[in-house]
Amino acid sequence: MDNTLYTAGLTIAAAFFMLSFIFTIYRIIVGPNSIDRLLGLDGTVSMIQCSMATYICWTLDTTVTNFMMVIALLGFISSVSVARFRKRDGA
Known part of the structure; x- marks a missing residue:
């Protein structure tokens, strides 16, 4: 595969990740209730995990895989804890 084509593909992927980060941060800030924020x-x-995978493809450096595992675990724990201890928004 051509190196410039590979770099262009990863650059486009990174640009899409940045755009989707903006949309989800907006969703977290403006979300009308706690489930939307979750x-x-x-x-x-x-997206952080996918961005780290794109970074691995870009630099061929696999030292961030431990960071990816920690982020996945924290994401799972936060989702379960919010779902477990959530109260109704209107009550």
């Missing part, structure tokens, strides 16, 4: 947080965690 979905935005889950989306942000997923």
Whole structure:
């Protein structure tokens, strides 16, 4: 594969990640209730993992895989804890 084509593909992927980060951060800030904010947080965690995978492809450096595992675990724990201890928004 051509190196410039590979770099262009990763650059486009990074640009899409930045755009989706903006949308999910907006969803976290403006979300009308806590479930919308939780979905935005889950989306942000997923995008951080995908961004780290793109970084691995770009630099061929696999030292961030431990960071990816920690982010996945924290995302799971935060989702479960919010779902477990959530109270109704209107009550």
